[in-house]
Amino acid sequence: MLQAALDGLLGVLALHSLGLMCVGVLIGSMVGFLPGIGGPTTLAIMLPFVMTMNDPMAVIALLVGIDAVGNTASAFPSILISVPGSSGSQATIIDGFAMAKRGEAARALSASFTASLIGGLIGPIILLASLPFLRPLVLAFGSPEFFVLTIWGLAMVGVLSGNAPVKGLLAGIIGVLIATVGLDVKSGIERFAFGEPYLWEGISLILVALGLFGVPECIDLARRKSSIAERQELGSGFTQGIKDVFLHWWLTVRSSAVGAWVGFLPGLGSSVADWFAYAQAIQTEKNAHLFGKGDVRGVIAPEAANNSKEAGSYIPTLAFGIPGGTSTALILTAFVAVGINPGPEMLTTGLSFTFAVIWTLVLANIVAVFICMAFAKPIAKACFVPFYTIVPLILVFVVVGGFSAHFSNTDLLVLVAFSALGFMMRRHGWPRAPLLLGVVLGAKMELYLWLSYTRFGFEWLSRPGVIILFLLVLVSVLYPLRRQKRAGAAA
Amino acid sequence: MSDLSMDQTARDVRRRNFEKTLFTLFIGAVLLGAMVVSWEWPVRASIIVLVLGSIGIALAAVQLISDLKSMAPGSARSEALSLEAPALESGNRWANVEIWSWIIGFLVLIQLMGFLYAIPLFVFLYVKVYGGGWLLSVVLAVCAGGFVYVIFDMVLHVPWPNPLIPLFKMT
Numbered sequence: 001m002l003q004a005a006l007d008g009l010l011g012v013l014a015l016h017s018l019g020l021m022c023v024g025v026l027i028g029s030m031v032g033f034l035p036g037i038g039g040p041t042t043l044a045i046m047l048p049f050v051m052t053m054n055d056p057m058a059v060i061a062l063l064v065g066i067d068a069v070g071n072t073a074s075a076f077p078s079i080l081i082s083v084p085g086s087s088g089s090q091a092t093i094i095d096g097f098a099m100a101k102r103g104e105a106a107r108a109l110s111a112s113f114t115a116s117l118i119g120g121l122i123g124p125i126i127l128l129a130s131l132p133f134l135r136p137l138v139l140a141f142g143s144p145e146f147f148v149l150t151i152w153g154l155a156m157v158g159v160l161s162g163n164a165p166v167k168g169l170l171a172g173i174i175g176v177l178i179a180t181v182g183l184d185v186k187s188g189i190e191r192f193a194f195g196e197p198y199l200w201e202g203i204s205l206i207l208v209a210l211g212l213f214g215v216p217e218c219i220d221l222a223r224r225k226s227s228i229a230e231r232q233e234l235g236s237g238f239t240q241g242i243k244d245v246f247l248h249w250w251l252t253v254r255s256s257a258v259g260a261w262v263g264f265l266p267g268l269g270s271s272v273a274d275w276f277a278y279a280q281a282i283q284t285e286k287n288a289h290l291f292g293k294g295d296v297r298g299v300i301a302p303e304a305a306n307n308s309k310e311a312g313s314y315i316p317t318l319a320f321g322i323p324g325g326t327s328t329a330l331i332l333t334a335f336v337a338v339g340i341n342p343g344p345e346m347l348t349t350g351l352s353f354t355f356a357v358i359w360t361l362v363l364a365n366i367v368a369v370f371i372c373m374a375f376a377k378p379i380a381k382a383c384f385v386p387f388y389t390i391v392p393l394i395l396v397f398v399v400v401g402g403f404s405a406h407f408s409n410t411d412l413l414v415l416v417a418f419s420a421l422g423f424m425m426r427r428h429g430w431p432r433a434p435l436l437l438g439v440v441l442g443a444k445m446e447l448y449l450w451l452s453y454t455r456f457g458f459e460w461l462s463r464p465g466v467i468i469l470f471l472l473v474l475v476s477v478l479y480p481l482r483r484q485k486r487a488g489a490a491a
Numbered sequence: 492m493s494d495l496s497m498d499q500t501a502r503d504v505r506r507r508n509f510e511k512t513l514f515t516l517f518i519g520a521v522l523l524g525a526m527v528v529s530w531e532w533p534v535r536a537s538i539i540v541l542v543l544g545s546i547g548i549a550l551a552a553v554q555l556i557s558d559l560k561s562m563a564p565g566s567a568r569s570e571a572l573s574l575e576a577p578a579l580e581s582g583n584r585w586a587n588v589e590i591w592s593w594i595i596g597f598l599v600l601i602q603l604m605g606f607l608y609a610i611p612l613f614v615f616l617y618v619k620v621y622g623g624g625w626l627l628s629v630v631l632a633v634c635a636g637g638f639v640y641v642i643f644d645m646v647l648h649v650p651w652p653n654p655l656i657p658l659f660k661m662t
């Protein structure tokens with residue numbers, strides 16, 4: 001294990017990887033402080049680039065670097081203009097913006113960055129600590145257990161990612177069906193290709209991701225045509241904000257643990273981690289009546305949680321090959337494309353890659369916090385960039401990235417089709433993450449199901465692990481459905 | 492709120508609910524179509540489609556009933572809030588038409604002129620039309636075009652498709 005840790009560190013510290021990680025941190029930070037562009041959109045745009053890379057360590061450094069820090073810089077717009085830079089910084093607005101209005105933006109920002117740093121360090125420690133427990137568990141699993149695990153991951157993301165469980169499950173199923181498009185090499189059957197050679201290779205995940213996330217976010221940004229009327233000055237108290245975090249160290253540690261736990265559960269994600277952490281802060285801290293009126297603890301709790309959440313989400317992704325959300329689904333796709341196989345291998349022969357992820361999470365958070373603190377003033381100004389400078393640039397990257405899937409004009413048609421689907425899903429409150437996850441997991445799910453059936457017949461259904469996991473699936477699906485039904489009845 | 496605007500809001504909600512139901516119907520039809528098509532395939536190829544498709548059709552029926560209930564007059568059910576991203580507001584339909592026109596226009600421009608000419612032109616026009624100054628529009632257009640040219644053309648040697656207008660064909 002020590003050797004793998006050292007190999008992972010050396011791989012990340014190699015000049016090429018380190019440079020790419022810094023690029024990733026810069027991109028992730030920019031995405032964070034520019035409201036309207038989400039982490040998934042950026043990762044979807046990056047996919048065509050990284051798939052041409054040969055060095056797995058470099059891919060880890062770049063993508064994990066982007067993913068790890070998006071929530072750090074997103075505190076800028078949340079605190080300064082009351083617009084969340086990412087879905088993980090919504091709770092920060094409540095007390096952060098109140099502090100900014102009181103002339104304490106600098107204090108709120110430095111508290112946020114310090115909490116993000118500590119959350120970003122505690123998360124990887126939790127990920128590291130989970131490895132000895134995961135290893136025997138993962139190695140004891142066979143294809144039947146992995147099949148039910150993929151179902152569980154998809155069901156969790158489906159029912160939890162959009163507060164619309166039925167729509168989420170349906171989206172996941174559609175995703176799996178999209179994954180079946182193309183020539184099935186095992187049976188030689190052409191599935192849903194309708195004689196069209198373009199579809200024989202299947203539908204590129206790049207096009208699905210760009211269409212579902214890139215274009216609809218761009219449309220939203222263009223529709224809002226947002227102009228920020230009120231500017232907040234940074235004010236003073238930068239050092240006080242750092243001290244605040246250490247003064248409330250136990251809250252920071254607790255919130256980081258909450259974030260990592262939320263990240264570990266597939267489907268919840270950043271947008272829930274910060275609210276969970278905020279809620280536990282209100283429930284457990286003294287003088288809770290001060291929350292919501294510009295209390296620095298209301299900034300510390302969500303910011304620590306949303307950064308540690310990223311590390312937590314890598315636990316199911318790396319150990320079981322089941323991504324917990326959109327970002328990890330895209331990263332998993334890139335990993336597979338460059339020869340990293342998430343799953344049991346990551347805890348045995350590929351352990352150095354797992355450590356590379358852990359080291360990147362640690363280093364990226366340190367670099368991001370340094371950038372945010374050192375360049376707070378210019379970054380604060382950049383939050384006010386008008387929409388018309390961002391929208392055309394994103395569209396260009398989305399279209400060029402989409403064309404790079406097969407270098408065919410048909411790519412652009414498929415991109416438009418998935419953009420329209422993503423737009424309609426967004427318009428009617430259908431969660432899009434389960435669909436993407438379905439596409440990512442579809443092939444694996446099918447393989448595990450077929451292996452289970454051919455090796456064990458129907459007996460695989462009676463394996464104890466399978467029964468326990470199926471019960472988990474049932475609880476995961478039925479509990480939110482029941483809750484929604486009750487809420488519907490109450491309304 | 493005036494009677495007129497209340498009437499407008501009610502009409503918007505009705506239209507929105509109708510669109511929502513149509514979308515669910517579309518998803519259900521896709522699932523049904525997938526099952527019908529895969530019926531003749533060998534088990535190896537169809538098992539996942541048939542297993543998940545049948546669950547999907549049942550779920551689509553549940554969702555459809557829920558949508559139809561929300562269409563009923565006097566229904567107080569509000570649209571489910573999404574934790575992922577809020578559903579787009581229904582108002583200002585022209586804003587949707589406007590941005591979709593830009594997207595389709597950009598793609599048409601690519602077909603006519605090719606990527607390397609269409610990109611700077613699109614960026615310039617978009618920034619200029621929405622209030623950007625001449626300098627900003629030109630700088631962003633040059634940056635976007637330059638970036639794509641250097642990375643995709645010079646470094647990655649992307650095989651660009653030939654434009655429909657021969658004048659813009661790259662040598």
